[in-house]
Amino acid sequence: MSQMETFKELIGMAAITIFFGLLTWGLTSSYLEEYDLMSTEPKSETVASIVGTKSLFRPPAYNVKIEQPDGTPSEELYRISKKQAEELTRGDEIEGYANGPTGFSTSRDILMDSMFYLAGIGVLGFLAFCCLVATILSIPAIEQAEQKSAYKRYVKKKRKKRKKNRNKKQHDTGWGIAGAIVLFFMFLASRFLLNLFRKVMPFGKTETEATIFDTYSYITYRKHEDSIREFTVAFDDQDGNTIQVIKDVTRNTFADYDIGDRLPISYDSTNPYDVFVRGTSIQDTFQALLTWEMLVYGSMLAVNGFVIWAYYDSRLKGKWKKRQVDAR
Structure with a gap:
């Protein structure tokens, strides 16, 4: 390879390294501007209630509502861990972060909300690092030294191992x-x-009835997006604790119940937030199978x-x- 070709290769690799480096820097700068982590300060709030969220296809997630200045629970949910959900009670203090006098986020909120940014920064940063290594190895002196070292390793390996x-x-x-x-x-x-x-396990669950005290629906006709239908329910577990869960349901179940009705449920005896609706019909199963989320999981399992x-x-x-x- 001529010196001119070597020079062109070195310039090309350097340009690619700078390109990925700029993308990483730009995404990092956008992330810091979006979340302004540099100005966040520790802040504590009072827990108003623990609320679980349970989808059709995944285990429960855990959240808290915090007390507002007028003493009422906040409408917004703040993510917490399962351990925190088990340990916190109403009136306890929860630690988080704030960017202003009224804002509040838990560490899990920040992590989940910024997952796209963090994944992009990680991928682009890794590519920039790989290109930087390749650029350094493209320098003639370093390349020659690396080739000699690689040749020695090849000869040594060839003596020990057949092709x-x-x-x-x-x-x-x-x-x-x-x-x-x-x-x-x-x-x-x-x-x-x-x-x-x-869901299908016949043991380890407790059957009860939950009171529906709120409903929510988001109906969409967009491709690759599922509609949302939720019941907010409350019930007492085996220990007498009042459990509040926002439960995703099928279109058929959503049409059969309303606020104030009693919803037959079962829950994991070791985790009352892991709620399932009892009496699942063929129509419920069919409607669940037609969701995009189910199609994604089914496709992955079929490929496997x-x-x-x-x-x-x-x-x-x-x-x-x-x-x-x-x-x-």
Whole structure:
């Protein structure tokens, strides 16, 4: 490679590094401007109530309402952990952060609301770092030293290990990528599978009736967006504690009940915020299956099932062919 080509390659890598670096800096600057973390100060508020939120397909999330100056609970929910939900009671102080005299956010609020920014900053920052390393290795002197070192490692490795078949390497690499995809999809679907297991599990749940004291619906006809139908319910658990949960329901269930009605539910005996509506009908199941969220989870599980089947089928065929060769 001529010096001019080497110079062009070095300039190109440097330009890409600067590009990703500027994107990382821009996204970081936008994030700090949006959330203004530099000016946040610790702030505590009084807990008015603990409120769980329970979707159709995932385990519960936990929130608090705080007392407003007039003594009433806030309309806004503030995210907390499961441990905090178990430990906090009405009148306790909850620690958080504020950007002004009236604003308040918990650390979990900040983390969840800024997840997109943090993921983008992480990805772009990683790409910028990789490009920076590649740029440094493109410097002629460093590149020559690295090539000599790599050649020595190659010779040493060649003496210890025989050369493997290229097709086998490609085959193993392909299954490795497929395995990584399976693990990633299983991680994304794990909360769905956990909720499904708890839903169909016939034991470990307590049956009761909850009073509906508020309803909410958001009906959308946009593609790739599900409508929302919620009941805010309250009931007493086994220990006599009043539990408040905002529960997602199907269109059929939402039409059958109204404010003041008693909703038949069951909940996990170890976690009263993990609420399920009893008496699920075929129509309820059908409506849940037609949601986009269910389609996403179903697609991921279908891909996982196919990859696992293909892997074991390939292994069985490989063993069968090997036996045929050995028999000859």
